[in-house]
Amino acid sequence: MPDPADAAPTAPRAGRRPGPTATRAAILDAARRLFGERGYDATSVRAIARAADVDPALVHHFFGTKEGVFTEALELPVQPSSIRAAILDGPREQVGDRLIRHALRLWRDPEIERRVLGLLRAATTNSGVAELMRSAMTRELLEPVCAALGVPLLRANAVASQLVGLAVVRSVIRLEPVASASDDEIAALVGPTIQRYLDP
Incomplete structure (x- = not known):
């Protein structure tokens, strides 16, 4: 309790x-x-x-x-609850577009990008950091979102994989043309996939 x-x-x-x-x-x-x-x-x-x-x-x-x-x-870039609000505050049918645009806005902040990349690097080399991130994100973000939207945890995990993968491709590998694509282009590509994961 x-x-x-x-x-x-x-x-x-x-x-x-x-x-x-x-x-x-x-x-x-x-x-x-x-x-x-x-x-x-x-x-x-x-x-x-x-x-x-x-x-x-x-x-x-x-x-x-x-x-x-x-x-x-842990120098998290943002509190998980702020991401939760971005997902849930608005029409259900627009959640995919809303979430990816929120993530892209956050990543434009150099300090947030620095923290995101630092945590990703730490989690891949330190099992303790990975476990802390996993437990906190599950409790504070993924489980509440799943309960609110009525979707299984596996789907929320799939959304997380999309966002983490996009962060790595854009900010670590800097694979073109994804790295320099506009928010509208990325939202049009990734938003529908996230929406499909979170639809009833």
Whole structure:
């Protein structure tokens, strides 16, 4: 059962006074250690706070939720929940086009592209990073999307394979003409495939 402390509090909570940058860094260090030792699902906000010797309210103060801590600790390019919103906020029949265009917009940001490529490289060489990414993405993104759209997890995995493959081809291999194709061209090619995966 999820720890209630993992969700952002609905009202201010009493806790230790927010400290300087060192406190934030201590929370991130503790989070990286616990995520690495226990995995995403078994790591709670309370456990991170205990390992960092701070009140759980401070974790919420700096990062909001467990997902927020995880995003910062692993330098994820975006929080999975923002991708979830891009998928679900709009007509069902346009989800493929909406998702691929959202991904393309994100990749145009040099910092986001740097983080995406860094994570892809780390996941291919470090099984611990791969497991953390897999468990977090499944819990925070894929399972909620599947539940909302009524599709099996295998289809969501297929969507992820399309996006990861496209990122590698465009930003790592830089295979032409895909690497320099416009958003409209890529959306017209890939959007219908994603749509087919996510249709009922």
